Amino acid sequence: xSSNLAVKLxxxxxxxxxxxxNVGFMKCFLKGVVDRDCFAKFLSNLYFVYSELEAxxxxxxxxxVIGGVYFPELNRLAALEKDMVFYYGNGWRSLITPAxxxxxxxxxxxxxxxxxxALLIGHAYTRYMGDLSGGQMLQKIAQSxxxxxxxxxxxxxxxxxxxxxxxxxxxxxxxxNGVSVDDATADRIVAEANNAFSFNVQMxxxxxxxxxxxIGQVLFNNLTRSHxxxxxEAAATN
Ligand code: HEM
Numbered sequence: 093x094s095s096n097l098a099v100k101l102x103x104x105x106x107x108x109x110x111x112x113x114n115v116g117f118m119k120c121f122l123k124g125v126v127d128r129d130c131f132a133k134f135l136s137n138l139y140f141v142y143s144e145l146e147a148x149x150x151x152x153x154x155x156x157v158i159g160g161v162y163f164p165e166l167n168r169l170a171a172l173e174k175d176m177v178f179y180y181g182n183g184w185r186s187l188i189t190p191a192x193x194x195x196x197x198x199x200x201x202x203x204x205x206x207x208x209x210a211l212l213i214g215h216a217y218t219r220y221m222g223d224l225s226g227g228q229m230l231q232k233i234a235q236s237x238x239x240x241x242x243x244x245x246x247x248x249x250x251x252x253x254x255x256x257x258x259x260x261x262x263x264x265x266x267x268x269n270g271v272s273v274d275d276a277t278a279d280r281i282v283a284e285a286n287n288a289f290s291f292n293v294q295m296x297x298x299x300x301x302x303x304x305x306x307i308g309q310v311l312f313n314n315l316t317r318s319h320x321x322x323x324x325e326a327a328a329t330n
Contacts, residue, residue: 095273097281098265101217104282108289113226117296117303121230124237127306130299131234132179133191135248137295139172140190144198145219148205148212157210160271161264165253166220174247191298197291204284210277213268214284218292221264223249224257 112118117134120126146169152158176184190198204211231249234240243250254260273281 094269095271095278096269097213097271097273097278098268100278100282101214101268101285105218105285105289108286108293112289112293112296115293115296116300120303120307121233124233125303125307126234126237127303127310128179128238130303130306131238131245132175133302134296134299135172135175135179136188137191137194138168138248139176139188140194141197141201141295142168142172142219144201145212145215148201148209149216151205152209152212155209157271157273157277158212161213161216161267163264163267166216166251168223168248171247171250175245178245178247191295193291193294193298197288197295200287200291208280210273211281211284213271214281214286215288217268218285218288221261222292224251224254224261228257 113122117130146167149158149162150164153162176188180187201212201215204215227249231243231246234246235243238245240246251257251260
């Protein structure tokens with residue numbers, strides 16, 4: 093019997109999705125306004141989040157609920173490590189730390205893993221379906237804005253084992269619908285997906301300060317790039 097979990101998740105997180113798309117950081121990103129440092133920081137937070145999420149999902153892969161939607165081909169950790177080397181060099185591990193909201197997000201994943209692993213589905217859904225959807229647009233924008241070639245610095249968005257994303261998303265939705273949970277649990281999974289959206293929004297908001305400074309710098313550089321002939325020199329040549 094179908095739990096309709098995919099349908100419930102999609103409709104139950106529509107408002108949260110709209111809110112996520114409307115965060116300043118995302119709106120700037122979509123307009124091609126993103127700088128290398130902010131993007132590296134954004135990915136480094138995701139490195140900490142996916143470390144925790146993927147360890148939790150792997151440890152519960154035989155759980156009756158998690159097992160039904162466990163797809164290791166989604167795993168992003170190795171790709172994020174590649175990106176960390178790209179941005180921070182081989183010593184990256186000692187150069188990155190999770191931002192405050194990444195720590196809060198991680199703590200929630202740990203808590204669920206210890207007490208209510210079924211709710212981790214809400215987290216997996218929110219991140220992976222997002223990475224396979226809007227994430228693919230963000231990759232193209234990051235690649236062209238930051239002048240990166242291929243997937244260098246954007247490996248995170250490169251699902252090497254999932255060539256057909258549309259087909260995979262259909263498969264993932266079928267798997268979600270096939271998960272056997274009662275209505276109350278399904279509602280709690282949807283509520284948890286909404287929490288996941290809000291953790292992501294808060295992480296993005298935390299980056300806005302540095303993005304605004306970067307935008308200020310770009311604007312300043314543009315405004316001051318030309319070297320004008322001074323008024324008195326200009327007058328002297330007349
Ligand atoms: C600039 C920001 C974003 C854009 C442009 C965007 C765009 C999209 C699009 C076009 C889809 C539909 C894909 C499809 O039906 O196959 C989608 C789905 C989705 N996005 Fe986003 N997205 C953005 C940000 C986010 C964020 C921040 C998250 C969460 C962290 C997220 C999570 C999701 C999820 C879970 C779905 C799957 C919905 C479903 O079919 O159940 N998105 N996104």
